[in-house]
Amino acid sequence: MTAQRSGCPINLTLETLGDxxxxxxxRDIMFGNRRHFRxxxxxxxxxxxxxxxxxxxxxxxxxxxxxxxxxxxxxQKAIYSLTEKAIQLVPLLVQMGAWGRRHLPVSREMSVRQxxxxxxxxxxxxxxxxxxxxxxxxxxxxxPSVLARLRQAYEEALAEKG
Amino acid sequence: MTAQRSGCPINLTLETLGDxxxxxxxRDIMFGNRRHFRxxxxxxxxxxxxxxxxxxxxxxxxxxxxxxxxxxxxxQKAIYSLTEKAIQLVPLLVQMGAWGRRHLPVSREMSVRQxxxxxxxxxxxxxxxxxxxxxxxxxxxxxPSVLARLRQAYEEALAEKG
Numbered sequence: 282m283t284a285q286r287s288g289c290p291i292n293l294t295l296e297t298l299g300d301x302x303x304x305x306x307x308r309d310i311m312f313g314n315r316r317h318f319r320x321x322x323x324x325x326x327x328x329x330x331x332x333x334x335x336x337x338x339x340x341x342x343x344x345x346x347x348x349x350x351x352x353x354x355x356x357q358k359a360i361y362s363l364t365e366k367a368i369q370l371v372p373l374l375v376q377m378g379a380w381g382r383r384h385l386p387v388s389r390e391m392s393v394r395q396x397x398x399x400x401x402x403x404x405x406x407x408x409x410x411x412x413x414x415x416x417x418x419x420x421x422x423x424x425p426s427v428l429a430r431l432r433q434a435y436e437e438a439l440a441e442k443g
Numbered sequence: 444m445t446a447q448r449s450g451c452p453i454n455l456t457l458e459t460l461g462d463x464x465x466x467x468x469x470r471d472i473m474f475g476n477r478r479h480f481r482x483x484x485x486x487x488x489x490x491x492x493x494x495x496x497x498x499x500x501x502x503x504x505x506x507x508x509x510x511x512x513x514x515x516x517x518x519q520k521a522i523y524s525l526t527e528k529a530i531q532l533v534p535l536l537v538q539m540g541a542w543g544r545r546h547l548p549v550s551r552e553m554s555v556r557q558x559x560x561x562x563x564x565x566x567x568x569x570x571x572x573x574x575x576x577x578x579x580x581x582x583x584x585x586x587p588s589v590l591a592r593l594r595q596a597y598e599e600a601l602a603e604k605g
Binding site: 287288289290291292293294295296297300301304305308325326327366369370372373374375376377378379380381382383384385386387388389390391392395 | 454458462463531536540542546548
């Protein structure tokens with residue numbers, strides 16, 4: 282983040298998303314449906330520190346990428362939801378995953394979901410975004426669950442790993 | 444950058460690309476064909492500091508995203524080229540631009556090239572990547588220049604701005 286501004290869409294996107302932790306948090310909410318602080322903290326392989334997690338959640342709410350509400354089922358707990366703006370990051374995250382799968386030492390179980398999304402193309406991304414709108418924005422469900430399909434592929438890859 | 448590692452393709456991509464300056468440098472080389480330190484420094488609207496530019500160029504060469512060679516036409520000057528790995532960032536940068544155009548206060552002249560690329564879809568991205576391979580890797584040209592088309596749209600938008 283910086284005081285310098287330009288009207289370039291790539292630059293503004295990079296400024297808005299901030300450092301890598303913001304996208305790691307969005308990834309965990311989006312693909313892992315982790316909605317509470319405690320689920321987000323400690324669960325991911327990257328081991329985000331609690332002060333960084335707290336800061337990034339605050340920034341993401343300020344940037345209108347997450348919304349925060351009291352969870353009616355858990356007193357004293359906040360639940361985080363993706364906004365429409367964050368849901369529309371799906372194609373960007375798919376391309377990030379596609380590039381990583383091709384050029385970096387990814388693990389099988391962590392890349393199988395990205396592989397499915399990449400192969401499914403824009404039609405599957407749209408279906409996944411619709412499902413996220415159901416989960417996070419309360420929009421009625423339109424079709425079969427993409428997340429369930431991604432989760433199944435992940436669990437199968439994990440089982441194969443042994 | 445961190446010592447923690449996970450095999451997640453999104454995380455590894457974020458770790459490899461580092462902070463936003465790395466992608467700003469790649470953007471300027473890719474879309475502006477700025478190949479020398481002096482062209483990269485000061486030319487962009489974001490005003491990258493020379494020490495940050497020097498550091499990011501070094502890191503990008505180490506990460507195999509750029510290659511560095513002495514420029515035969517300018518003694519004492521290095522010329523930077525995109526590698527195949529960096530050229531394959533085109534779809535990711537297009538999605539970054541697409542998201543920025545939709546959700547952030549972009550300027551017309553800085554977003555018209557992203558708009559063309561987004562509308563052109565994967566076929567245009569492939570043609571653009573082929574042109575980058577010609578410019579940066581010495582692969583023979585395959586078709587008409589995409590960069591020239593992008594540059595023309597940019598200059599028209601700049602002229603309209605007045």
